[in-house]
Amino acid sequence: MVVVTAKQLDEIVHMLAGRRRVLLLGCNTCAAVALAGGDREVETMIQALQLAISRRGMTVEFVGGVLQRQCEPEYVEAMDAEDIDAILSLGCGAGVAMLAAQTGIPVYPALDTLFIGAAQGLGSWRAECSACGSCVLGETAGICPVTRCAKGILNGPCGGVNDGECELGDRPCAWVEIHERLESQGRGASFAHENPPKDDSAGEMYQWDLSAKGGSR
């Protein structure tokens, strides 16, 4: 899922200066699961913003709402945004982009979009994918070197590895983990070769159409 987290209130209040009536809009899929964009977070953020805004002598009226998915036009088209002069989105960056394109109203992000992650426990996710557009997980035993290696290198480990830990000191070395898992699967020999550079042109893709089975730049 896409992992998101709330921005600081000060940053949000600054974005809303001059706005009169704002729709604070949650997103009931990834953002809700990340405990950042569901019904409860919409209610909580409205209360926090009203307090922060009144302390600054500003007046903004908030209306709350939640879409099932902000990143799909069908849901956005069905939304009621009458007499709203801005939307504050509790969705990921794709949700903000869709709202801005579809509504013609200024849209502001209340969240920061962090990464595509897998759940580690309640309210905890680890970054597993950076959406590079050219996936190598089949060769790296399901551990992404682009995301989990601090340098994003395709042939590792680098010289900085120390007793299985990354030289940054904040994570295990992704490449030690890759080699260990390949060994455990009887695939250790598969990294006797050197990986060629990735085709980064896929990362420049900005649209992908299912019908055409391809992308456009």
Ligand code: SF4
């Ligand atoms: S190689 Fe690219 S697509 Fe595959 S998991 Fe890593 S970032 Fe995501």
Ligand code: SF4
């Ligand atoms: S020590 Fe491992 S994870 Fe850290 S930068 Fe080097 S190869 Fe990547």
